[in-house]
Amino acid sequence: MRREMPKDLYALILAGGSGTRLWPLSREEMPKQFLAVCGSETTLLQQTATRLQKLTGADRIRVITSGKWRALVAYQLLSTGLKGDFVIEEPEGRNTAPAIALGIAELISRGATPDDMLLVCPSDHLIKDEERFVQAAELAMDASRAGNLVTFGIKPTGPDIGFGYIKTRHDSAKWLDVDEFVEKPDKDTAMSYIKSGDYYWNGGIFCFRISDMIEAFNDCFPEAAPIFSADRERLASCFLASPKQSIDYAVLEKARNIACVPLDAGWSDVGSWDSVYENSAKDGSDNAASGDVVLHGGQNNLVLGGGRLICGVDLDSMIVVDTPDALFISPRGSSWKIRDLVRDLSSDGRTEAAEAPVSARPWGTYEVLCKGERHKIKRIVVSPGKRLSLQYHVHRTEHWVVVRGAALVTLCDIADSSPKEILIHEGESFFVPKGKLHRLENPGKIPLEIIEVQIGEYVGEDDIERMEDDFSRVTIQG
Amino acid sequence: MRREMPKDLYALILAGGSGTRLWPLSREEMPKQFLAVCGSETTLLQQTATRLQKLTGADRIRVITSGKWRALVAYQLLSTGLKGDFVIEEPEGRNTAPAIALGIAELISRGATPDDMLLVCPSDHLIKDEERFVQAAELAMDASRAGNLVTFGIKPTGPDIGFGYIKTRHDSAKWLDVDEFVEKPDKDTAMSYIKSGDYYWNGGIFCFRISDMIEAFNDCFPEAAPIFSADRERLASCFLASPKQSIDYAVLEKARNIACVPLDAGWSDVGSWDSVYENSAKDGSDNAASGDVVLHGGQNNLVLGGGRLICGVDLDSMIVVDTPDALFISPRGSSWKIRDLVRDLSSDGRTEAAEAPVSARPWGTYEVLCKGERHKIKRIVVSPGKRLSLQYHVHRTEHWVVVRGAALVTLCDIADSSPKEILIHEGESFFVPKGKLHRLENPGKIPLEIIEVQIGEYVGEDDIERMEDDFSRVTIQG
Numbered sequence: 001m002r003r004e005m006p007k008d009l010y011a012l013i014l015a016g017g018s019g020t021r022l023w024p025l026s027r028e029e030m031p032k033q034f035l036a037v038c039g040s041e042t043t044l045l046q047q048t049a050t051r052l053q054k055l056t057g058a059d060r061i062r063v064i065t066s067g068k069w070r071a072l073v074a075y076q077l078l079s080t081g082l083k084g085d086f087v088i089e090e091p092e093g094r095n096t097a098p099a100i101a102l103g104i105a106e107l108i109s110r111g112a113t114p115d116d117m118l119l120v121c122p123s124d125h126l127i128k129d130e131e132r133f134v135q136a137a138e139l140a141m142d143a144s145r146a147g148n149l150v151t152f153g154i155k156p157t158g159p160d161i162g163f164g165y166i167k168t169r170h171d172s173a174k175w176l177d178v179d180e181f182v183e184k185p186d187k188d189t190a191m192s193y194i195k196s197g198d199y200y201w202n203g204g205i206f207c208f209r210i211s212d213m214i215e216a217f218n219d220c221f222p223e224a225a226p227i228f229s230a231d232r233e234r235l236a237s238c239f240l241a242s243p244k245q246s247i248d249y250a251v252l253e254k255a256r257n258i259a260c261v262p263l264d265a266g267w268s269d270v271g272s273w274d275s276v277y278e279n280s281a282k283d284g285s286d287n288a289a290s291g292d293v294v295l296h297g298g299q300n301n302l303v304l305g306g307g308r309l310i311c312g313v314d315l316d317s318m319i320v321v322d323t324p325d326a327l328f329i330s331p332r333g334s335s336w337k338i339r340d341l342v343r344d345l346s347s348d349g350r351t352e353a354a355e356a357p358v359s360a361r362p363w364g365t366y367e368v369l370c371k372g373e374r375h376k377i378k379r380i381v382v383s384p385g386k387r388l389s390l391q392y393h394v395h396r397t398e399h400w401v402v403v404r405g406a407a408l409v410t411l412c413d414i415a416d417s418s419p420k421e422i423l424i425h426e427g428e429s430f431f432v433p434k435g436k437l438h439r440l441e442n443p444g445k446i447p448l449e450i451i452e453v454q455i456g457e458y459v460g461e462d463d464i465e466r467m468e469d470d471f472s473r474v475t476i477q478g
Numbered sequence: 479m480r481r482e483m484p485k486d487l488y489a490l491i492l493a494g495g496s497g498t499r500l501w502p503l504s505r506e507e508m509p510k511q512f513l514a515v516c517g518s519e520t521t522l523l524q525q526t527a528t529r530l531q532k533l534t535g536a537d538r539i540r541v542i543t544s545g546k547w548r549a550l551v552a553y554q555l556l557s558t559g560l561k562g563d564f565v566i567e568e569p570e571g572r573n574t575a576p577a578i579a580l581g582i583a584e585l586i587s588r589g590a591t592p593d594d595m596l597l598v599c600p601s602d603h604l605i606k607d608e609e610r611f612v613q614a615a616e617l618a619m620d621a622s623r624a625g626n627l628v629t630f631g632i633k634p635t636g637p638d639i640g641f642g643y644i645k646t647r648h649d650s651a652k653w654l655d656v657d658e659f660v661e662k663p664d665k666d667t668a669m670s671y672i673k674s675g676d677y678y679w680n681g682g683i684f685c686f687r688i689s690d691m692i693e694a695f696n697d698c699f700p701e702a703a704p705i706f707s708a709d710r711e712r713l714a715s716c717f718l719a720s721p722k723q724s725i726d727y728a729v730l731e732k733a734r735n736i737a738c739v740p741l742d743a744g745w746s747d748v749g750s751w752d753s754v755y756e757n758s759a760k761d762g763s764d765n766a767a768s769g770d771v772v773l774h775g776g777q778n779n780l781v782l783g784g785g786r787l788i789c790g791v792d793l794d795s796m797i798v799v800d801t802p803d804a805l806f807i808s809p810r811g812s813s814w815k816i817r818d819l820v821r822d823l824s825s826d827g828r829t830e831a832a833e834a835p836v837s838a839r840p841w842g843t844y845e846v847l848c849k850g851e852r853h854k855i856k857r858i859v860v861s862p863g864k865r866l867s868l869q870y871h872v873h874r875t876e877h878w879v880v881v882r883g884a885a886l887v888t889l890c891d892i893a894d895s896s897p898k899e900i901l902i903h904e905g906e907s908f909f910v911p912k913g914k915l916h917r918l919e920n921p922g923k924i925p926l927e928i929i930e931v932q933i934g935e936y937v938g939e940d941d942i943e944r945m946e947d948d949f950s951r952v953t954i955q956g
Contacts, residue, residue, distance in 0.1 A: 024789075296819050297812075307848075309830045311502075311823075313808035313815050320807060329798060329807065330791035334775075337791050341774050345789075352787045369848050369855065370785075375881045377847065377855060377929060399907045401877045401931045403853045427933045429877045431907055451855065451931050453879045455905045 006141060008116045011052040012103040014204075015045055015065040015073055015123040016093050020342045020353070021271055024326035025304070028346075030356035033124035034072055037270055038279045039290060042080075044270070045073065045123040049080045051130055052121065055137055059083040063123070064103045066090050072360040091236045096204070097250040098242040101217060101227040104210055105235060108228070114211035117144050120247075122204045126279055128266025140207035140261045143175045148259035149216060150207040151178065151252060153200025155264040159190035162271065164202040164248065167193075168260045176260040181253045200260060202248065203267060212257070220254040221245065273319045273328075273335035277302040291322070302332070324357040324367070363388055364447070376459040380440070382407075382448040387441035390467040396456030398432040400424070400440070405448035410439040437467060484619060486594045489530040490581040492682075493523055493543040493551055493601040494571050498820045498831070499749055502804035503782070506824075508834035511602035512550055515748055516757045517768060520558075522748070523551065523601040527558045529608055530599065533615055537561040541601070542581045544568050550838040553861075569714045574682070575728035576720040579695060579705040582688055583713060586706070592689035595622050598725075600682045604757055606744025618685035618739045621653045626737035627694060628685040629656065629730060631678025633742040637668035640749065642680040642726065645671075646738045654738040659731045678738060680726060681745055690735070698732040699723065751797045751806075751813035755780040769800070778810065802835040802845070841866050842925070854937040858918070860885075860926040865919035868945040874934030876910040878902070878918070883926035888917040915945060 018031040026032045033045040040047065045063075052061055058081050065073050067089050074087055088106050090099060100120055107118070119137060127133050140150040153166050153176065164183055168176035181202060185193065193199035208216075217225045224242035227235065243250075252258055268279050280288035280302065287295055291305020298315035306322040319335050321328040330337070345353035358367045363386035369377045382388070382405075390410065400407065402424050409430055412419035414437055423443070424430050432438045434456065442448035456463075496509040504510045511523040518525065523541075530539055536559050543551050545567050552565055566584045568577060578598055585596070597615060605611050618628040631644050631654065642661055646654035659680060663671065671677035686694075695703045702720035705713065721728075730736055746757050758766035758780065765773055769783020776793035784800040797813050799806040808815070823831035836845045841864035847855045860866070860883075870892065878885065880902050887908055890897035892915055901921070902908050910916045912934070920926035934941075 294819070294823070296815060296822075308802070309804040309828065311804065311806050311819055313806075313819060314812040315807060315809070318807070322805060324786070326787040326789065327800060327805070328789050328791075329793060329796070331793070334792040337774060341772070341789055341791060344774075345772070350787065372881065375879075375929065397905045399877070399879045401853075401933060403850065403933055427875045429907065429909055429931075451853065453907075453929050453931065455879060455881055 005055065005057055006117070009056050009060065009119060009141065010107055010112055010116055011056045011061045011119045011121065012100065012107070013045070013048055013052070013061065013063040013121055013123050014096060014099060015063050015069060016090055016099060017122070017124060019124075021336075021338055022273065022276065022321075023338050023342045024323045024328050024352065025321060027352075027356045028354035029068075029359070031069075031124070032270065033122075034069075034076060037276050038126060039281050039288070043076055044126065046076055046080050047127075048121055048123045048125070049077050049082055051127060051133060052119065053081065054130065054134055055119065062086055062088050062103055062107060064088040064090060064099050066093055071362040074362070075360050075365075091239055094239065094242060094244045096247040097217075097221055097245045098224050098227065098239055100213070100247050101224045101242070102235070102239050104213065105227050105230065108210070109232070112210060114214065115209065117141055117207060117209050118213070120204075120206040124269070125203065126266070126268040126270050128268075128279075130265070132265035133263065136261050136263045136265065137207065139174060143173070143259045143261060144207050144209050144212070146173070146259075147209070147212060148175070148257050149212060149252060149255055150175070150259050150261055152203055152205035152207075152263045153260040154203040154267045155262055156194055156199065156201050159187060159194050160201070161185060161187055161190050163269075165190075165193055165199045166202050166260055168198050168200060173259070176262065178258040178260045181248055200262060201267075203263065203269070204248075205263070206247065206252075207261075213251075216251050216255045216257075221250040224250070273302060273321065273330075273338075274332055277319070277332060300332070324369075326352040361388075362386070364442075366452075369451075371459075374455060374457065374459070376454040378452040378454070379403075380448075380450050380452055382440060382442040382450075384442055384445050384447065388439060390437060390439040391464050392435055392437045392467070393432075393456070393463050394435065394465070395458035395463045396454045397434055398438075399429060399453040399455070400432070401429040401451045401453075402426050403449045403451055405442060405446050406444045407448055407450060408441040408443040410441065412437050483533065483535055484595070487534050487538065487597060487619065488585055488590055488594055489534045489539045489597045489599065490578065490585070491523070491526055491530070491539065491541040491599055491601045492574060492577060493541050493547060494568055494577060495600070495602060497602075499814075499816055500751065500754065500799075501816050501820045502801045502806050502830065503799060505830075505834045506832035507546075507837070509547075509602070510748065511600075512547075512554060515754050516604060517759050517766070521554055522604065524554055524558050525605075526599055526601045526603070527555050527560055529605060529611060530597065531559065532608065532612055533597065540564055540566050540581055540585060542566040542568060542577050544571055549840040552840075553838050553843075569717055572717065572720060572722045574725040575695075575699055575723045576702050576705065576717055578684075578691070578725050579702045579720070580713070580717050582691065583705050583708065586688070587710070590688060592692065593687065595619055595685060595687050596691070598682075598684040602747070603681065604744070604746040604748050606746075606757075608743070610743035611741065614739050614741045614743065615685065617652060621651070621737040621739060622685050622687050622690070624651070624737075625687070625690060626653070626735050627690055627730060627733055628653070628737050628739055629726075630681055630683035630685075630741045631738040632681040632745045633740055634672055634677065634679050637665060637672050638679070639663060639665055639668050641747075643668075643671050643677045644680050644738055646676050646678060651737070654740065656736040656738045659726055678740060679745075681741065681747070682726075683741070684725065684730075685739075691729075694729050694733045694735075699728040702728070751780060751799065751808075751816070752810055755797070755810060780810070802847075804830040839866075840864070842920075844930075847929075849937075852933060852935065852937070854932040856930040856932070857881075858926075858928050858930055860918060860920040860928075862920055862923050862925065866917060868915060868917040869942050870913055870915045870945070871910075871934070871941050872913065872943070873936035873941045874932045875912055876916075877907060877931040877933070878910070879907040879929045879931075880904050881927045881929055883920060883924050884922045885926055885928060886919040886921045888919065890915050 167179040171177045226238040230238040285299040289303040296313045300317040303320045317332045364382045366380045407424045645657040704716040708716040763777040767781040778795040781798045795810045842860045844858045885902045
């Protein structure tokens, strides 16, 4: 059903979080919000942006994230139709309170008024029933217009000890009053919460009138209040001056005018492979499988394939997650131990703990297909019109073979001000000697896909010297 | 201890067998004998050849195999120090009786006499205690010299229903008389065999004087006897004229002078992943792991890694076998179901059932690193002094990057009698256009390793036209 969109609503997506609870799919450099899980074609971030567009339209959504994710956020959200310069960059991660204040300051500087409302959503949650979410959001807007800071209360599906809870009380209005926010409880306490029926999970989704939130910051968290009135130059320093605190702890738990709107829309934080299994479609044997998977016998398994054929015989309640460089296997119920596993991998200096097989860059993506002692092979995809930085390498030669599209290669000697430009077509190849200044560009209308073979005594990512675009100012570092 | 080697002993290794019970490591095109299992650095075939050299020396061993394995057998056994032209090629697989007759005929044509003895061994078995094997072999030689056809009786470790049994009887001599050979029994019968103590497994290891075996063929299996006296020209046709029969069924079960020498030397046919686990070294948690494997908790697992990191949490009695293109997972005890699995994969036309990631060729090996719709990337290793055939491709261009060693490339146009030769060094690359005649050669002293990137509308292995070496006789097929 087509709705009248409110003229006074903005949305802020929090996309700065990181975590490895879905390792090896999620990694330090590829957190959960950027992944497509539970059989979806789109990532959790993309789903969040698409969901919110039903409420606000494409030009009233902002996404706040850290500098390292800016490229990936832009890369994923352009396809959802978001408009304008929608990425807000945190100088550093300081938890949700300063982030929301920064988001509000940016919105105001771009034309939002104190009377406008803001819907704040995490980017790494699953919400199955979008219609119910929209209904809850509309109720939340009413509550906000009535002067409340609204938190969405997730209807608990069980006595989960992984969430904070919200104790509510019915009042005359269509929404609930909030008695208190309570930290993650123990099992028995959680059980009693469920019995009482007054408790909801705190899912970190909020709605409020901007002026009310600014006022609440002034009352409850004045250390961050300067962010709202800071000019462009001082914005970053005001942000960095704020203590690291969550919006719940810093503001909502202290503010008076808090309301709760229940949300019963198939919400999940997909915080473990077990919860991914719960939220995935199953076959007749209750197996949830994706990719090139053949299961003989067995039941109740989650098997996520990568590029290869996976054959399971008589598997029962197992989790198998395959990626190009790492494979994870455990019984269901043990997947929460991934935190310790990844911690140990990191302390052992394993790159698989942090680095993702596919890395996003402002110009596109690259994937390491295979590594050897003296060579590395990558698939590089450059978006139409994009180009890599002008660079050279001390220790390696690079051989490029164009698989799809056309590549414009700029080549010149260091301190040479007359660069050569060569156009390379599908099926052709190009050789970049050690020490030669080069730049790769996609001048075409379709993505440029090349296979890069690196050969050298050292093929680490850090053997790269980037140059100024103005050749006359080329200076050699390192 | 250094032994005096008998002057009258030859050895024949049967290496024509195939099977996929260790899939995905063993495949139709990569049978068990060519694999290194149970933590060994060398393959079962290499172990067999090394073991036999302690008895016969490097120049008195022959290996009989099919044409498709000739290259692989030679490739693997050269490193074991075997001397001479040691590969005997079967025109086709016709079971062990004709194979052994062919082996004997070849040995005689190369100087073996009817009085010499022959030790016949399969190539796909594990024997842990080599000293005991040598002792048993020496006893078998004594029994052979006394005119017996000797079969080695494997001391049973349990009532296995997967083997044929040999019923024996003590006589005055140091070896046992054979009452009968019995087919694979049911569980109860096998149990009674074990209790009686008179039964041994038939492991297919034999020792005999050549003249005695020829006589036994004449008496028991005359259909194959013409093989012994056939001249070079008629050898193949005589071989092909023989019925397909095992040496046990065709000869030994019917011959009179059969003796049995017990073998208690940690023998195993490693016929399943469960038996690989049994025969592998375990850690403190009874895990047998190889490759890049990290196990948190759990016990009693067999985990064989490929190139990637494998992380298992709380795995209990599982089998995990990882290869570049296929991954197998099952609980221990279910691995025998692999036969059905692979049969289904084959009938679904899956190449992973038959093709091995690494293929051996007379000139070296190649490995498919990754496949795409319009490209394929291979690692090609050419042995020193070897070269590939002169060829061209209709649908693909080939880009070669030399990672190690030096490549001599011969290039010419079809029907052009003046080929160009180009030498390419480490770090350099070379481009072969569609339709261009080319040949790759390693003129150096170390293996040549190149990365080949194929690009084209079709990149199947069958897009290849091979040419005569004499350019003037180039004729285009297909």
